[in-house]
Every structure is written in structure tokens, then in C-alpha cells.
Amino acid sequence: MGWMKDETGLEKTQANFVPLTPLSHLQRAAKVFPTSTAVVYNNHRVNYAEYYARCSQLASALIDVGVKPGSVVATILPNVPAQAEAHFGVPACGAVLNTINTRLDVDTVSYIFNHGEAKVVLVDTQFLPLAESACAKVDGKPPLIIEVPDPSAGFQSSGKYVTYEQFLSSGDKQFKWLMPQDEWESLALNYTSGTTGRPKGVVYHHRGAYLMTMGTVVSWRMQIFPVFLTIVPLFHCNGWNHTWLMPMVGGKLVCCREISAAAIYSAISQEKVAFFGGAPIVLNLIVNADQKERKHFDHKVEVFTAGAPPAPATLDKMEKLGFNVTQVYGLTETYGHVTECLWQDNDWATVTDEERATIKARQGIAMPMMEDITVMDDEMKQIPMDSTTQGEIMIRGNSVMKGYYKNEEATNVAFSGGYFHSGDIAIQHPNTYIQIADRAKDIIISGGENISSVEVEGVLMAHETVSLCAVVAMPDDKWGEVPCAFVELLPNAVTNERELIDFSRTKIAGFKCPKKIVFQELPKTSTGKIQKFELRKVAKDLT
């Protein structure tokens, strides 16, 4: 390959090789944009110099309580400033950030604590009961709880733990960050929602997150000093890496704890928010807001949406309100979005509104930092790009995880043949744009969260009356999809919808529980396989 005849003295040095890491963005921002506003949340308003100092204090304080390079530090936090700071402060001491979904049940959180072996966990006061119960179930030493109260949202400190601000103040503002010496070092640990059994721990490397931020700026048409609203939870693929991106462009990160139409419109109008990401349910909130929740704004707001194609009517309404919606696609394993439905105005300037909505419903093409994203058949051959043939979306590029933590077998399966196997079924159009035909069949996407039908089925199957069951997605105006369960009872067993739903609530998070239970014989193939596609048709008619 491209090695010259004589490469003597051309090796990597400190001057010309620096491991790629998103930490570099904040270090630079603190120097070049020190007075620019970095993070905003209610009365909390810090500039880049302050943001950097707070992250330095966090890193320093973590070392003081025994966190070592390679240790895991967890969070159970909504999108508050402490969560943003953890994205820099945790890796700044060489540790690995494990943001945990605040809506998980105690069992799953304790599983994550056991599996990831977190040394410390930052917990919002609202989620202390969850954290405490999960800690109680940890096999060895549970993580040290640092409490993050949020009086502005009505969550006063419990008084039982060191608070986040006390913890910060014990740290050194001048702490010299421990930058990665190898860009392949681990940066974050994100647990999947566990489509088949236990969640898997997806490990991110510094290099991938850095390149994700560089590519996203391009895809999002983002310029210097953007104003960004955190709607996607930061515990979800680290909020698609947007928090790591912002300092590169001196952006203002506006935190949003509770997502509502009023909160979104206020942030757009008052803080001049011009960028956010969110599931289609967020778009629905915006277009269905009543008059008193709406606020006027004059600037264009760029929206990334993912999880499901936006409905044509919603798209149309969004655009008339001043939003430009781009669909993106990705998975936890790919740091969030890795494809974009890039709008090519030079080719599509004159399409009808209907064609426009049709195009925008596609997942699109590889973002600039990715090498190859395409659709392949079972033998890993490219499928015909004929808008009809189905295959699996396959992903190769630098924003793909290192692998699953302590699960080499699953990692090898996921990466077999040199591509990450997404598990999502798609067609490909002649212009190479990808369109998902069918989500990996057992996943239900409710309010942007993945719910494993297998997990819900497992819960129901544990009930003494249930013989067999299948859970599928039922369309829902508010959540996009909700779980609907079809159940065959054991002979002579008696139960009812209410009892089964209540039972599941004792086992799993509320959002995962079925919203509807149908008692009927399940349609099966000759080999006894349940025909879920038939049940989806039934569920659709139920709404």
C-alpha cells in the first residue's frame, strides 16, 4: 500500500498524531469560546470556561473517591446539566460513562450495575428509589450514589447523600484531564433495551464519537454557534452524541427535563433553539399543540427524527411552521444516527408535496463519517436496488461500537463478514436510498424507546393462567406504537385484561407493559411458529 520507498523518520510523533476524542472539543472551546454560553437550564447558565471548569471538578472529584481509568461511572439522570457534564467529566478522568435509562425497572438496573460494575452513580432525586432498590440487589459492592437534586423541577435534596454540587466543589477546577493515549480506549457503555433476553452492553470508543460529531455537523447543515435543545434523552446513544458535538461549534445546549409542546416552543422562541432531534411523537406534540402553547419564531429549525418515518401530514404541518425535518437512522450499536435522508434540492426542487413526503419517509444514505451502509441478502450480497427486494441493513464505518461488553460471542455474530448486522429489514431504491420495510419483527417502538416483545411475552408467560402469548405493536396516536398482547389461556384458567396488565407492572417498566390484551387462539404456521404478521393486522384494527 501507500508506503514510500524510504519512510525513515516519518513515524507518528506527539506533534502530528493526537488520539481522536470528543474531549478535545471542550478543551478547545474553553480556550476559544470561553465567554460563549455553553449550557442553559432554568436558572443554570454557564459559559464554556465555567462548563470546562465544572467538568474538570467532576473528573477530579471522581478520582478522589477511587475512580480509576477504565472504571465505569453510571448516571440515572434526565437531561439536566449534570448529565451533560458527565459526558466530559467522566471520560476526563479516564473512566467510562454508563448512562442508564431512567425508565427501566429495578431488576434491569441492578443487572446493569452487576454487569458494568459501576463504581459511582449520579442519580437524580426523582430516581433515587430506583437506584436504591437496584443497589440493594447488587452482588458485590454497590456503586456510590451521588445525588443530583433539581429544586427547579420540585426535587429537593433528600439529605441522604452527597449532592452533586457538594461533590463538584470537592474537585479541582484546574484538574489536568487524562486524555486517551489510544483512540480505541472505551468512552461509554450503553445498554440496549434487550430485544432477546438481557440487555447487552454496547461499548463506544473515543474515535467513533469524535468522528460522529464531525459527520453530524455536515449532515445537519450546522454552522458556528448553533442553539440546540436536548429532547432525545442523553441516556439514549448519548443523545446521538450531540452533547459531545456542541463545543466544537461553540453551541448552546439547552436542557429540557420534561418534553412538552409548551417547553419546546418556549425554547425555540426564547433561547432561539434551531436544532433538535426527536422521535415522530415529538413532531406530533408540536403540530398538535394548542394555540396558547405555541410561540412565534422567525428562524428555520432543523429537526432530526428517527425511530419511524414521519407521517406525511405531520411533515407538511411541520414545514409550514418553519421546521425542516430530516429522517435519520441508526442503532445504539452505531452511536445513534448513521444514515440521513439527505434532501437533494438540485434533483428534487420541483417534486410534488406527495413525492416530497414519500422521499422524506426513507432512511436514506450513509452520513459522511461512515464508509458503507447498504442492504444485503442472506449471503451478504448486495440486493438489487429495485425498491422491492428486501434484505438486511449492513453497516461499516468508524461510528460502529467496539462490541458488546463481556459478550464476545454476540460481538462476533454482530460483526460477521466485516459489517455490523443491523437486524433491520429494508429495500433500496435505484438512487441507493434505503427504506426500512419491516423493523426487526419483535421490536415495538413506543415514544422513541425500543420495547422487546420477547421480554414482555416472557413476563406474561410467567403468569399462572397463561399458556401462550405473542406481543406485537399496536398503532397509538400519542406514542407511535404500544404493546398489544395476544394470549391463549391454560385449560380452565380464568383471568382478565386488568389482572394481566397489573401483573406485568410488577415485573417491568410501565412503558413496556401491554396496553391491550386480547384472548384468542394464536395463528400458527404448520411448524407451530406464531404468525405475528397476522396479529399485527388484528392489532391495527383494534385502534
Place this chain on the structure above:
Amino acid sequence: MGWMKDETGLEKTQANFVPLTPLSHLQRAAKVFPTSTAVVYNNHRVNYAEYYARCSQLASALIDVGVKPGSVVATILPNVPAQAEAHFGVPACGAVLNTINTRLDVDTVSYIFNHGEAKVVLVDTQFLPLAESACAKVDGKPPLIIEVPDPSAGFQSSGKYVTYEQFLSSGDKQFKWLMPQDEWESLALNYTSGTTGRPKGVVYHHRGAYLMTMGTVVSWRMQIFPVFLTIVPLFHCNGWNHTWLMPMVGGKLVCCREISAAAIYSAISQEKVAFFGGAPIVLNLIVNADQKERKHFDHKVEVFTAGAPPAPATLDKMEKLGFNVTQVYGLTETYGHVTECLWQDNDWATVTDEERATIKARQGIAMPMMEDITVMDDEMKQIPMDSTTQGEIMIRGNSVMKGYYKNEEATNVAFSGGYFHSGDIAIQHPNTYIQIADRAKDIIISGGENISSVEVEGVLMAHETVSLCAVVAMPDDKWGEVPCAFVELLPNAVTNERELIDFSRTKIAGFKCPKKIVFQELPKTSTGKIQKFELRKVAKDLT
């Protein structure tokens, strides 16, 4: 560092690790923007599918004539499509691109042929005599000449060599590119202008060029589908890497063989050019264009300028015409620009025009892909950021060369202490912005006091009659050296030596004022850089 307790199975794989290279941008563009216009030059107009196919043919044809991975392929070309294609086609066969300055003398070109050992050279018909004479002086086997005629500019094929189009047509459009297996492989070999002795061969790696393209998009506020005009020669730091950048954003590369005000205005008006880079001399061309050369345009044109600070009066005129000028700074060793005078509108929205020009005369801060660019004293300690203390600009980051080819000693000196030593003397302002005081060799030492020639030039440039000026040391019996100014006046402007010296006395200390003013056209390099060494000779004879 950030290695987790158990990293089994988390090694790099084909799925999650792809060597960074700008070649990826064109591979992606050919898939996702196949019908978008890629390269324009007179009647030559190709889209991305065609551009990719032509580069593939070039790579394939090069292999057929014996080019191997690691071989050097040279060019002696103006900014025509073949030069852009060489930027992809040469590395696509694993070879290293050596773009040679078309204005060099025969001796230097033969030195470069000998030193770089080019196997093939693409030569514009205009520069055949230069190439032939240089080949005649090569010690071993001279490079194979492929002739690039340009009938549209009056250069018909000589008939003596295989032409570029014949050569391409012998290549395979479907050729599978040899992508780097290691991002540290060599991509390009660029010889410095060699102000002191023989030119040095600066070697670029794929990683550096890739990251340069990612950072430049951000600094240049560039969005999807930009239209870019090649004014900076592609043989100069590979045109600041802009050719490698364009496919990432589906940009249109408009080639410009001869730089004139009329050509620039036409490209802006007809092709809607919105981005170009150029030395301040190019800005002078634009603002001094006469009425019949000018064309109307409504869009903002973003200009990167480097080499010297733009004069306040020029800046003011440029902005009124619709150009936004940003000063950038870098060297051949840093792939071109690595700092930018980033305009911070949130802090500077209300500054006066004079303050604005003062700020814009600075070289600024590190671009997003760079790790640390600052000013240090002789002991490599950070200088005080007091706008006064001088030191050397030191550069650390991923867009720094691998080193000098076959010159380990010079490489080690350049990288000593973990930074690339720029050789440029600068001050630093309290906001960290860097401002060049002078090249070390351009400092004038008068009566033991350092005088920055750049400062004196800035004063003279503010005079209403001055179009361009350069200040150098003139030997003086009493003071050792005194400043001597060489001045080009604006068309029809009238002034004299006395008036300019008196004017400078109202602005700076007496000892800094020029003692002699010479009115003449300034000698310039092919890239528009003023050749101060020529002026020093003149000044020496004046005493």
C-alpha cells in the same frame, strides 16, 4: 487509561475500523450524489459518477504503466480537471501524489524528480519544455510524461506524448480502488518553496488530509452542495485540501486556470461560486477591478485568505461587495490552514469598523481538527497573552505532516518537544488569538529594537493610495538595519515618499517608520506571496 476491566472481543474489526482517507469522500459521493455536478472547466462538465469513473480510469492506467503502491506520481499542472482527478486517481492506486509548482526553474524540478523518484508525471502542454528539460537532468530513469493539453486555453497537444485522455481511456472505469490499509500511509509529497537551500519534501498521511477536510467544513461555515472556485493552486498544499473536501458535501469544483478579476466575477455570477481561498493579492484584484470586469451577484461569498493580513481598506471594500473574508494561517507542513480568525459575533457584534479590521488582521485560533496551536518562548513555555510578548507559533494536531522525505534530521528538529515549530513569530492576545509579528527572518533589528515588518506594512496599507506593500530591512551604518518599504499604488493614485513617511509617523513609533519608500511592482511567487528576498537585495543596493 480508558481500558475496561475486560476488553475481550472489543478489538478493531473490518466493521468498526476503517482507515481515514479523503478517498472515502469520493467513493461515497459517487453513490449518493451521482448526478450532481462535480467538476467544471470551460466545456468540461462532469457529475460525480463521471468524476469517479475518470479517477478510477486514471488509477487503473497508472498501474498498467508500472506504478506500484508507494510509487510517486508527479504533476506539473495548473488548476485544470486533470489536476483535481490526480488528487483521487493517484492515491486510488496506492501511489503518492507529488504536485509540482509550475513556476519553478528547471534545476529545482529536476532536483524534485531525483529526490522524489516520480515514476510518471502529468504535464500541461504549456509546461512541457520545463518538464522535458528537468527530465533530461534526472540521474536515473526520468518519469514517464503524460501530456495534458488544454485547447480551451490555446494549448494543443504537441503530438509527442500519450495524452491524458488517451491515457484515461486505456484505464478501467470499474477499477476497484486500493484503499489504504493504514491511515498513516503516505498520500502526497509537497516540496516547500525552499527559501533557504534545497526544497524539503513534506509528506502527508491519509488521516491528516481526511481530518483537514472535516475541520474545514466547520470553519468555513460550509453546507451541502457548495460551489467552490480553485484560485489557490492545487500544487500549493494540495489547494489547502479543498479538492479532497468537495465530494464530502457534493460540492461543485470550478477550475480556474488564469486568475483575473474578470474570471473570478464571472465564476461568481455564472456558476454561483460561494467559496474560494486566495492570498490578499487576490482580494486586491477583486476590489480594484474596473467596472466592465465586475458582475452582479446576490449571494454571500465566503473567502479564506492567507499569507498576509488583509488591509483594512481592502476588507471594508470586500465586505461591501458581498464577500465575507476570514483570515487563516498555516504552512505546507500543516496541509495548509490550521488556524482561523473566527469571528465571534456574540462578543463583537457592536465593534467599530476599525476594531473589526484590527481583529480580522489576526491569524486567530486553532481550527476544529487541531489539538493545540499557541505561542511559546525559546524554552517551549507558553508566552504571556498580553498582545506584546513575542514567541514562536507552535502546532500540535492531526493535520501536521509525517515529516520531511529522506530528511530525518530536519524532521526531528521541526518536531522537537512534541510540537511542530512553525518558524513564525507572533504575539498572543488575551482571548488567545494569535497574531503574526513576522517570519523570524523578516524581523528588522534597528538599534537593538525588533521591528515587525508586518506592523509597518499594516500602517502603510491603511493609506488611501496604497494597493500593496512590503517592508524589509535595509542595512544602515548607524542603526544596523532600518525599514525600507516597497509600495504598489492603486490605479491613478498619487502620493510620494514624504507623505507616506509622515503618515506612518502619525501611527507608529518613529524608529519603526520606513526610512525609504520605493514605488515599484512587487515580485511575487506563483502563489502570490511577495518575494521579500528579492526586495532585500534591492534594499541592500540602495544603501
